[in-house]
Amino acid sequence: EAQVTQNPRYLITVTGKKLTVTCSQNMNHEYMSWYRQDPGLGLRQIYYSMNVEVTDKGDVPEGYKVSRKEKRNFPLILESPSPNQTSLYFCASSSGGRNTGELFFGEGSRLTVL
């Protein structure tokens, strides 16, 4: 089954404690992206990757890091989480080209930073 898998789905952590949210897709997609969803703000892009070893900032990259060492994986790293990073996070992928925009989303990771 084609899917984007995120882990963990729920996480409560404390300020400053490094964490990683993993994302993996099994569709051989070139394009992957991270979004955060906040009430009244819709989805905002954090980082994206056009292909392996190619990453770039989205609209709200501050406080986040990503890496793309393999095509299928695109982890989101919070080196020193702060309460304003409490949010619902989505990883998404697409095959790129004219299909970029037809995104496949993971189920979401709800993060609370105390």
Add this chain to the structure above:
Amino acid sequence: AQSVAQPEDQVNVAEGNPLTVKCTYSVSGNPYLFWYVQYPNRGLQFLLKYITGDNLVKGSYGFEAEFNKSQTSFHLKKPSALVSDSALYFCAVRDIFYNQGGKLIFGQGTELSVKP
């Protein structure tokens, strides 16, 4: 600058009635337009897209959307609403001349509630 607006936070309709969820956009070039649906505690699912061609686009679950270039709108429609259509709907735009890797700009979302 690219932007998308969904002017209604919530839309309420009775089951069996037609529904419309509104979306307007602003881009510097030609738009690719999308609708996504989010059910509770789930990720977003692609519904339909407009790239070129016929202004009326048909998608999943009986939904369709009408592209209107003069009004810069892309409203989502369904002739007969179902209770199971109740969800959060997002409009999104991609400016095909914008070089940031095909990024989608999402609207704020519209909560659709269909009552029996």
